[in-house]
Amino acid sequence: MGSITTLENEPGAHCKPRKETVQFLLNYSKALEIQKLSSGEQVEFIRN
Amino acid sequence: MDFSKAKDSELITNYLSGNETALEFLIKKHQQRIYSYIIIRIQDEDLANDIFQDTFVKVINTLKRGKYNEEGKFLQWTMRIAHNLIIDHFRKAKRMPTMSPTDEFDIFNIIKDSRLNVEASMIKEQIEGDLHKLIEQLPEEQKEVLKLRHFSELSFKEIADQTDVSINTALGRMRYALINLRKLMEKNRVNLLQ
CATH class of the missing domain: 1.10.1740.10 (RNA polymerase sigma factor, region 2, helix turn helix motif)
Known part of the structure; x- marks a missing residue:
């Protein structure tokens, strides 16, 4: 009997995102600042 | 840490x-x-x-x-x-x-087809999810008739027996369920067409 393809063994099923993708997210998180305005509205700022 | x-x-x-x-x-x-x-x-x-x-x-x-x-x-x-x-x-x-390749046979057409199937099934899944959320907002009796009819595929006679009402009442509930569902779809901007 031939092998059955499932989501678990399909090519790509055990891949990870690129290191630079994860690094971007970590940098983004560090740079992201949420500030609350006097109106109560939340605004996102990206710090340099 | x-x-x-x-x-x-x-x-x-x-x-x-x-x-x-x-x-x-x-x-x-x-x-x-x-x-x-x-x-x-x-x-x-x-x-x-x-x-x-x-x-x-x-x-x-x-x-x-x-x-x-x-x-x-x-x-x-x-x-x-x-x-x-x-x-x-x-x-x-x-x-x-x-852009489409002009060759008579192109292996990418086959790949594209399978990707479209994945796409279609994901959109279908999304639509079904949206629909289920709307159905949950219907009054209890209407929701029951609609589910029995469409998901359990019971006849109106069977629905009437199961819910202990007349066939006319079951039909009426179904009619109101559909009217209300249509209103909810408009209100929530749900489009069932892919």
Whole structure:
């Protein structure tokens, strides 16, 4: 009997995102600042 | 601090207290499952990385805004965000014209076909999800008749017997269920056409 393809063994099923993708997210998180305005509205700022 | 055995909720609490390492552990803990979910459907490494990135940008924004409240269900919540972004991608791609090869046979046509099937099934899944949410908003008797008719495929005679009402009442409830469902669809801007 031939092998059955499932989501678990399909090519790509055990891949990870690129290191630079994860690094971007970590940098983004560090740079992201949420500030609350006097109106109560939340605004996102990206710090340099 | 060692986060290697920390639960998602602990990682999130630490992250929100300012410990950025907790986010790194959170991403690395779930990256394989989330990325696999995306790449299997997208079949393009660059796009899959973009969608993975966008998924976590949304996660980070929500967490930092203090809007996260899916206690104990971080992975499911994140997968849902990824799922919606994949659907958005397919919807956008559908609107964009593509160049077609002119050869009589092109292996990419076969790949494209299978990707369209994945797309269609994901959109169908999304529509069904939307529809179920609307059905849940119907009055109890109408919801019951509609579910028995469409999901259990009972006849109106069987529905009448099961719910202990006359056939006319069952028919009337079905009629009102459909009218109300249509109103809810308009109100919530749900489109059942793909």
